[in-house]
Ligand code: UD1
């Protein structure tokens with residue numbers, strides 16, 4: 001669902017210092033479920049047009065991270081949420097006929113469908129403002145919603161400025177608002193920083209609107225967790241976990257087996273097909289995608305990895321920016337690095353590292369290998385301990401291993417070098433020259449065996465002592 005087709009514009013508040021995070025990084029760049037807080041907010045308001053993002057603390061970094069995603073307005077220095085909306089005034093006043101969504105930038109759990117419902121309620125009622133509220137037995141540091149006659153909203157009072165009776169109110173302000181532009185502009189003019197923090201509070205516009213005779217409505221979220229505002233690193237971790245749980249819930253409902261949701265992480269943009277199995281301790285990040293029938297883990301981390309059907313990634317593997325076909329077996333303890341492609345039914349065994357390498361269909365590298373900048377043909381067999389020497393200290397060089405080639409254990413392939421189709425490399429060879437197709441290459445000195453040598457040595461020692 002999105003706001004597409006509705007005449008809605010948005011202002012996102014992302015200038016705050018985030019003092020309570022105690023971090024040099026701008027608050028909205030902190031990540032929940034692998035993506036920055038502001039990304040979550042932008043997705044929740046997708047379809048609003050235009051989108052204005054108020055930035056201040058860490059402005060350069062925020063602008064760089066979200067270039068092209070909206071219009072940026074600087075709030076320097078940040079003097080409260082009301083002040084943030086004031087500095088965006090020109091941007092939204094230009095579209096006075098469009099409803100205005102104002103959304104705090106620290107609400108990663110907010111769903112697009114909730115924003116959509118808020119706008120629908122706002123448009124249906126014709127109110128000057130409609131706020132999203134939630135309820136908790138103890139609303140902590142959130143702003144309390146004061147109701148008047150007939151359930152109408154009277155005001156929002158910040159927790160720090162609230163009386164004990166007001167603090168006992170369970171309904172609180174989520175930080176998501178829909179406004180009609182003209183009354184909002186009038187109410188903004190009336191804001192003053194007379195409060196505990198000496199800031200211009202956006203929340204004060206509600207009382208001003210009511211005093212001006214305007215209607216203010218409210219829309220309640222069913223699940224207060226969706227309204228969690230991130231102010232501390234602990235809340236950030238809680239939000240991240242809740243997002244992951246939500247995503248895992250969707251995946252399980254769709255037919256993905258998640259053996260231990262508590263230890264499993266799945267990022268926002270990860271795709272997992274029904275019939276896949278995620279074993280405990282599995283972390284799927286970035287644009288990873290897992291096809292049906294694949295089994296991942298336990299304890300595997302995949303970043304931007306594409307995994308084909310029925311592939312098995314065993315214990316303790318790290319895979320990054322790679323494409324893996326179907327029916328492949330990887331690990332345990334394998335490291336698959338960027339730009340690697342593993343074709344169908346290939347096998348990558350334990351303690352094998354692949355970098356920028358293509359492993360052909362049905363090819364095998366079962367144990368203890370480093371294969372970098374290599375192209376390995378279909379059904380080739382790479383013996384235990386094979387190393388591609390791809391780096392000469394200055395530059396990287398390619399290795400080619402043909403289809404059906406057999407590389408004996410503990411071979412050293414000094415690149416650039418090529419092993420032809422169907423060729424054999426004897427175990428423990430150092431290969432520095434190309435091997436033609438179907439040839440046998442021996443790249444080691446011949447063994448010498450001295451009969452009786454050991455016994456003689458023992459006898460000499462015995463006499464000497
Ligand atoms: C705010 C609300 C509170 C509500 C809570 C919900 C106000 C005064 N209070 O409180 O009623 O219950 O959110 O989570 O609005 N920001 C700016 N410029 C500023 C100050 C803040 O852009 O000068 C941005 C922040 O980056 C943040 C958002 O506004 O994304 C909210 O600011 P924050 O300081 O976290 O407000 P709360 O104290 O949580």
Ligand code: CA
Nearest residue numbers: 106229230231
């Ligand atoms: Ca907050």
